[in-house]
Amino acid sequence: MPTANPSPLSNPQIRSTIRRQRASLPHHEQQYRSRRAAGHIGSQALFRNARHIALYLPVKGEADPTFLRKLAHPRQQLYLPVLSPFGDNRLWFVRWDKHTHLRLNRFRIPEPYPHWRHSRPARWLDLVITPLVAFDGHGSRMGMGGGFYDRTFAFKRGQSHWQRPSLCGFAYAFQQTVHLIRQPWDVPLDAVVTDNGFFQFNTRLY
Ligand SMILES: Nc1nc2c(c(=O)[nH]1)N(C=O)[C@@H](CNc1ccc(C(=O)N[C@@H](CCC(=O)O)C(=O)O)cc1)CN2
Ligand SMILES: Nc1ncnc2c1ncn2[C@@H]1O[C@H](COP(=O)(O)OP(=O)(O)OP(=O)(O)O)[C@@H](O)[C@H]1O
Numbered sequence: 074m075p076t077a078n079p080s081p082l083s084n085p086q087i088r089s090t091i092r093r094q095r096a097s098l099p100h101h102e103q104q105y106r107s108r109r110a111a112g113h114i115g116s117q118a119l120f121r122n123a124r125h126i127a128l129y130l131p132v133k134g135e136a137d138p139t140f141l142r143k144l145a146h147p148r149q150q151l152y153l154p155v156l157s158p159f160g161d162n163r164l165w166f167v168r169w170d171k172h173t174h175l176r177l178n179r180f181r182i183p184e185p186y187p188h189w190r191h192s193r194p195a196r197w198l199d200l201v202i203t204p205l206v207a208f209d210g211h212g213s214r215m216g217m218g219g220g221f222y223d224r225t226f227a228f229k230r231g232q233s234h235w236q237r238p239s240l241c242g243f244a245y246a247f248q249q250t251v252h253l254i255r256q257p258w259d260v261p262l263d264a265v266v267t268d269n270g271f272f273q274f275n276t277r278l279y
Pocket of ligand 2 (some may be wrong): 112191204215216218219220221222223224225227250256258
């Protein structure tokens with residue numbers, strides 16, 4: 074586990090700084106950069122070969138992956154994260170199509186109703202586009218601090234990088250930080266896409 078060269082800022086400092094930066098980006102910049110990021114992953118095999126793809130609906134200036142909806146082929150099925158109704162701080166992934174009704178969850182993020190018949194187990198997804206606050210060049214991810222993605226994809230820890238689902242962070246390029254100290258529960262990203270391009274990590278190294 075890499076611990077050398079940590080960022081001089083503490084995790085809470087990184088989180089609040091980047092969140093502020095993200096939220097102060099003008100709306101048209103958020104949209105422009107998000108569309109560019111979507112364009113960078115839309116042509117990748119990781120995206121093109123995925124049949125079941127989870128996106129998220131952005132809040133508070135997060136990069137917006139919903140541009141991928143237009144790039145998706147009709148055979149590709151899209152899902153959104155839903156807070157598990159069992160209170161176990163895990164995510165369910167529920168189908169997102171033109172019939173899906175959304176409601177606000179306790180973080181005021183729109184999500185589908187947690188119909189289990191429309192949900193797909195996390196391990197049967199092919200690609201999960203994950204929100205994040207910060208990432209580093211080794212695939213470490215810092216999120217909003219709820220541990221939802223880490224809990225839901227804990228089964229991926231220690232697995233080879235080609236096993237599904239692939240986790241691909243979706244972010245603005247300025248969200249990259251020098252080095253995040255990886256916690257034992259952190260599930261590394263397989264890839265990240267930003268307005269600057271698409272990067273795949275060799276997660277087997279850690
Ligand atoms: N767009 C989006 N959807 C997502 C996530 C995300 O990071 N972004 N999540 C990723 O896991 C899950 C929700 N996790 C979240 C965790 C904390 C906060 C949040 O804003 N917390 C407030 C304080 C807590 C509160 O309002 O009760 C804050 O930090 O200001 C939001 C989402 C599932 N859906
Ligand atoms: N697999 C797990 N089992 C139990 N607790 C976990 C697990 N993963 C994370 N947690 C807990 O969740 C808390 C938040 O973790 P962390 O700060 O890494 O969240 P995050 O990755 O930023 O959030 P999110 O995934 O929701 O965007 C930590 O205190 C950690 O103890």
